[in-house]
Amino acid sequence: MTNSMNNVEFISNLVENSYKIVKKEVVDQYQVSFVVEKEDVHSLLSFLKTNGWKQLSYLSAIDWIDDNKFELVYIVFNWDKPVYIQIRTLIDRDNPVMNSILPVFPGCKYYEREAHEFFGIKFPGNPDFEKQLILENWDDMPPLRKDFDPRAYSDSKFAKREYTEDFVNLNGQKSKQKERELQKENIIKVRNGGKK
Amino acid sequence: MKEMKLFLGPQHPGMHGNASVHMYVDGDIIKKSFLLPGMLHRGFEKGMERHSWINNISLIPRVCVVEPDINEMAFAMGVEKLLHLEIPERAHYIRMIILELARLSIHLMAYGGLGSPTGLYTLMYHAHADRNTILNIFEKITGHRVYHMYIVPGGVRKDLPQGIEKDIHSFLDDLESRYEEYRDLGINNPTVLARITDTIMLPAEVVWELGVTGIGMRSAVNKAYDLRKVMPYARYDQIEFDVPIAGYSDAKTRVDCKLQEVVQSIGIIRQCLAKMPEGDVKVPIGRGQSMRWTVPSGHVYSAVESSRGEFGYYIVSDGGTHPYRIGVRGASYPQGLLGIEKYLPGTRLDDAALWVDTMGVCSPEIDR
Numbered sequence: 001m002t003n004s005m006n007n008v009e010f011i012s013n014l015v016e017n018s019y020k021i022v023k024k025e026v027v028d029q030y031q032v033s034f035v036v037e038k039e040d041v042h043s044l045l046s047f048l049k050t051n052g053w054k055q056l057s058y059l060s061a062i063d064w065i066d067d068n069k070f071e072l073v074y075i076v077f078n079w080d081k082p083v084y085i086q087i088r089t090l091i092d093r094d095n096p097v098m099n100s101i102l103p104v105f106p107g108c109k110y111y112e113r114e115a116h117e118f119f120g121i122k123f124p125g126n127p128d129f130e131k132q133l134i135l136e137n138w139d140d141m142p143p144l145r146k147d148f149d150p151r152a153y154s155d156s157k158f159a160k161r162e163y164t165e166d167f168v169n170l171n172g173q174k175s176k177q178k179e180r181e182l183q184k185e186n187i188i189k190v191r192n193g194g195k196k
Numbered sequence: 197m198k199e200m201k202l203f204l205g206p207q208h209p210g211m212h213g214n215a216s217v218h219m220y221v222d223g224d225i226i227k228k229s230f231l232l233p234g235m236l237h238r239g240f241e242k243g244m245e246r247h248s249w250i251n252n253i254s255l256i257p258r259v260c261v262v263e264p265d266i267n268e269m270a271f272a273m274g275v276e277k278l279l280h281l282e283i284p285e286r287a288h289y290i291r292m293i294i295l296e297l298a299r300l301s302i303h304l305m306a307y308g309g310l311g312s313p314t315g316l317y318t319l320m321y322h323a324h325a326d327r328n329t330i331l332n333i334f335e336k337i338t339g340h341r342v343y344h345m346y347i348v349p350g351g352v353r354k355d356l357p358q359g360i361e362k363d364i365h366s367f368l369d370d371l372e373s374r375y376e377e378y379r380d381l382g383i384n385n386p387t388v389l390a391r392i393t394d395t396i397m398l399p400a401e402v403v404w405e406l407g408v409t410g411i412g413m414r415s416a417v418n419k420a421y422d423l424r425k426v427m428p429y430a431r432y433d434q435i436e437f438d439v440p441i442a443g444y445s446d447a448k449t450r451v452d453c454k455l456q457e458v459v460q461s462i463g464i465i466r467q468c469l470a471k472m473p474e475g476d477v478k479v480p481i482g483r484g485q486s487m488r489w490t491v492p493s494g495h496v497y498s499a500v501e502s503s504r505g506e507f508g509y510y511i512v513s514d515g516g517t518h519p520y521r522i523g524v525r526g527a528s529y530p531q532g533l534l535g536i537e538k539y540l541p542g543t544r545l546d547d548a549a550l551w552v553d554t555m556g557v558c559s560p561e562i563d564r
Contacts, residue, residue: 027496028277030427055407058497058525062512073510073523075497079419082427084497107407110533118241134234134563143242144521150242190487191248193517 033086059111100125213559274498287351313549351478392447410505416445504556526561
C-alpha cells in the first residue's frame with residue numbers, strides 16, 4: 001500500500017502508451033480519470049481488465065445539456081493495485097447509442113438497464129436493456145435528464161390539492177392559512193439560492 | 197411437472213426490504229428467477245441535484261435504511277476530495293467509532309435476520325435487543341436513532357457527549373461476554389447448521405463475473421480484499437485489525453465471517469476510544485450562509501466498505517451551490533440483481549431467502 005502513488009503512474013504510463021487520451025485527471029493517490037473517444041472505450045476496458053482491473057464498480061451517465069452531450073462513466077477497480085479508474089466518454093445527446101460492454105464485464109447488465117431507464121441511452125448488445133427495471137409504466141421522458149421537471153410532471157399526473165379554507169377552528173381563532181403560504185414561498189426562495 | 201410462479205416478498209419474513217423475488221419453480225427446484233425492484237424508488241438521485249450541498253445531508257442517509265452512516269461517510273469523503281480539505285484528527289476517530297458501531301448494528305441485524313428464513317426467531321429477538329442498545333448510544337451521541345446526519349463534509353456535526361465512553365465500553369463488554377452464546381444460538385445450532393452448510397456456494401469465478409464485493413468476495417477468493425485495508429480511509433491505517441477470510445464460500449462461511457467481523461469491530465472501537473486525541477471536530481467547508489456554499493468543479497468517486505461490500509458515491513460538481521449529478525453505487529447491485537437472475541436457478545426454493553440474507557441484499561439502495 002505504500003507505493004500506491006506509483007500505481008497511478010504505472011497505469012497512466014501503460015494507458016497513455018497505447019491509447020489516445022483526450023484528458024487525464026489525477027484525483028488522488030487512489031483515483032485517476034481518463035476521458036477517451038467513444039471508439040476506444042471497449043478496447044481500453046478489456047485492456048484494463050487484462051491488466052488486473054477486474055471489477056466494474058459503477059456505470060452511469062451525466063447529462064451535459066448545455067453542450068448537448070451525454071457523458072458515460074465507467075469505473076473499474078483493481079484490488080491488488082488499489083486504483084479506481086474512471087473512463088469517461090462523450091456521446092451525442094440527440095441519438096444516444098453506445099455498444100454494450102457485456103462481453104467484457106458481464107456485471108454491467110443491470111447498470112446499463114438502469115442507464116437506459118433514467119437517461120434513455122441505448123445499449124445494443126445487451127439483450128434486455130429496454131426492459132423496465134425500476135420505474136413502472138413510465139410514460140414521460142427519462143427522468144434523470146436535466147430538462148425533465150418533476151414539479152411539472154407531478155402537476156400533470158396528479159390532481160391538484162387545494163385547501164382554500166383552513167381546517168375548522170373550534171376556538172374561533174383566526175385562520176393561519178395565509179401565513180403558512182407566505183412561509184412556504186420563503187422556503188422556496190431560499191432553496192433557489194435567494195433568487196426572487 | 198408443471199411450472200409454477202411464486203413470489204418471495206415484499207411481505208415475507210425472509211425478504212429484507214421492499215423488493216420481490218419472482219421464481220418459477222418445478223417441484224421445489226427454482227427454474228428461473230429475477231428480482232423485481234422499484235417498490236421503494238424515491239428519486240433520490242434527481243432529488244439530490246435539486247438540493248444544495250448542505251441540504252443533501254438530510255437526504256443521503258435515507259438511501260440505505262438499515263445502514264445509513266456509510267452513505268454520510270462516502271458523501272462527505274467525496275466532497276472533501278473535491279475541496280482538498282483536511283479534517284481534524286479527532287473527527288476521523290469519531291467517524292470510525294460511528295462507522296464501526298453501525299457495522300456492529302447491521303451485522304447483528306443481519307445475523308438475527310438469519311433466524312427468520314430458518315424459523316428460529318429467538319436469535320432475531322436477541323440481536324434486535326442488542327441493536328437497540330446501539331441505537332440508544334447513537335441517540336446520545338447524535339440525537340437521532342436511525343438516520344443520524346452526523347458525519348458531514350468537514351468533520352462531524354458535534355463532539356461526543358461527556359461520559360459516552362463508559363456507555364460504549366459497557367455495551368462492548370456485554371456483547372463480548374455473550375458472543376459465544378450468539379454462536380450457539382445461530383451458527384452452532386444443528387437446526388440452522390443443516391440449512392446453511394453447503395448451500396448457495398459462491399465460487400471465485402462467479403465473484404469476478406458478477407462483481408460481488410464485501411464478505412461474499414473475501415470468503416470466496418481467500419484474500420483480505422477490504423477497502424479499509426486496501427485503500428485505508430479515515431485513520432484505519434493506524435488501527436490494528438484482521439479481515440476474516442475463507443477459501444470456500446457457502447452460507448455458513450459467510451455467516452461465520454460476519455461473526456468474526458463483529459469481534460474485529462469491537463477491537464477497532466476500543467482502540468479508537470483509547471487513541472482518540474483532543475481537539476476540534478469540524479472545519480467549515482465554505483464562507484457565509486451555508487446554503488450558498490459552493491464546491492469546486494470535478495468528478496470524484498468515493499467508496500467505503502459497508503457490511504455488504506463496496507459502497508460508493510459518484511459526485512459531479514460544476515462549481516455551483518448544488519451538485520450537478522450524484523450517482524449511488526449500491527453494494528448489493530451485483531448479487532441482488534444479476535446474481536439472483538443467473539445463479540439462484542438450480543437451488544431449492546427454501547434457499548432463496550438464505551441467498552437474500554447471507555449475500556446481503558438491501559433493496560432501498562437498489563431502488564434509491
